[in-house]
Amino acid sequence: MHLHNIIYILHRDRISGLRRNRLAGTGTDHRSSTEGGIVKISGVEVAHADDVLVGGALGPAMGDSSTIVAPATGEPVAIVRQPSVADALAAVDAADTARETWARTPLPERMAATARWFDLVDARSAELDLVWAVEAGMPLRHGRALHRFGTTAAWRSALDKAEEMLSEQQRSSELGQVLLRREPVGVVVAILPYNGPVVTIASKVVPALLAGCPVVIKGAPESHLTMALVAECALSAGFPAGVVNIVCGPVEIGKALTRDPRVDLVSLTGGHVAAQDVLAATHGRYARTQLELGGKSPALILDDAPLDRALRALVPGATNGAGQVCALLSRILVSERRHDELIDKLRAGWERLTIGDPLDPKTHLGPLINEAARHRTENFVAKATADGAHLVTGGKRPPHLDAGWFYEPTLFTHVSEDAELVQREVFGPVTAVQVYRDLDDAVRLANATVFGLSGAVFTADTDLGIEVARRIRAGAVAVNTFGPAMSAPFGGVGASGWGRESGPEGILGFTELKQILVGS
Secondary structure, three states, X not given: OOHHHHHHHHHHHOOOOOEEOOOOOOOOOOEEEEEXXXXXXXXXXXXXXXXXXXXXXXXXXXXXXXXXXXXXXXXXXXXEEOOXXXXXXXXXXXXXXXXXXXXXXXXXXXXHHHHHHHHHHXXXXXXXXXXXXHHHOOOHHHHHHHHHHHHHHHHHHHHHHHHHHOOOEEEEEOOEEEEEEEEEOOOEEEEOOOOOHHHHHHHHHHHHHHHOOOEEEEEOHHHHHHHHHHHHHHXXXXXXXXXXXXXXXXXXXXXXXXXXXXOOEEEEEOOHHHHHHHHHHHHHHOOEEEEEOOOOOEEEEOOOOOHHHHHHHHHHHHHHHHHOOOOOOOEEEEEOOOHHHHHHHHHHHHHOOOEOOOXXXXXXXXXXXXXXXXHHHHHHHHHHHHOOOEEEEOOOOOOOOOOOOOOOOEEEEOOOOOOHHHHOOOOOOEEEEEEEOOHHHXXXXXXXXXXXXXXXXXXXXXHHHHHHHHXXXXXXXXXXXXXXXXXXXXXXXXXXXEOOEOOXXXXXXXXXXXXXXXXX
């Protein structure tokens, strides 16, 4: 045994055995253990925490060890092995080897394998929610809702319509008959975020597989254990070797993948720094990119909106995931006439939210992902206060939680149009209220950022809501609810990125359209 491996095992054994990290004020135990290389998280066994899925087999990762820390406690729950750059390049090699075989595999067989993967993920959804709650701090109720309305909807809708989307078409032309066919773009690298790894597989990986593309999935380090379970499901689904490859690791892994000349398309869900790096890595070889980069999404409250009904969607739409949601309704626009009434109701709604242990089914908001995220949130709050915004509620660490990276759901009003809180994404539980003069001013304010991912309109007049939604510059706008619907294509404009994923039409983004002209 190599000395490096011996040191790694000894280091991991130092945190082996049962851990009880009690959250102050919740009474819930977080338990983890490591036995024989198997990580156990809240009763869920993760048998391949040190492995990567490459070339149709789970094998030991060759990178450095890394400590997984629970955001709710700030305590380590496991030490795992990360992949190396060599592991990442081996995954690309496996995908490249599989590209022709998978492209020629009949669509019904591709669909069957992808459906088996869904059935296995669906059967383990409760386990996935538990592990994700511990390692990423996302509450169980959030995970369950995301699985039902996101993962299931996206996965099933793509399967249901794959044959229709990929069917060949015939046209006549002045030169003869034209056959139009969809062909796979090639090897795809899918870079997933920590705040929705499984739903992002449904929205970007599943369409790529159905299109005939082998995929290398790069998961975030903060969802390492969650992705280990997903990898087990992928292996059991019976894909041909190299069609689905999964590695989780730091930025260096992503950079190695995106720079590999055998990669034909990179689909990223992430931030602007990562997006700029992807563009720098791919532009020289003209590789295609799909970028989903977050937003600063507005919720327009029209004067005729029933507020109690609107708040049933607005409160979760603005606070889910402790603000760590790309389509978060982080700006609320209301008229001067209804401002005070809305603020009173928003304050009550924010203060009714339960913040605490993500393993407690009653919890609405868990912690932020790490200490740096909480510091970033605190800096936004301090800057908003210094700029003259009025703090309605929140704005501090919860006094009853003395461990973990929690922050109270925070609401500001009287926020200026050019304020940092309006123009930049916080990715934390902070919401800005802006006041508009009339409907045209509301639309102007809604569009007065560089982002364009999502949005919502609340009104008693559905037709008016649809009309206003058409005027908002965003890839998805909801009327009297919050979204997006994951059974339909989703993506942004402007600084929110480009390309569309999810739903049946999402399959088309992973294809090339070819014409075959047949002379008479």
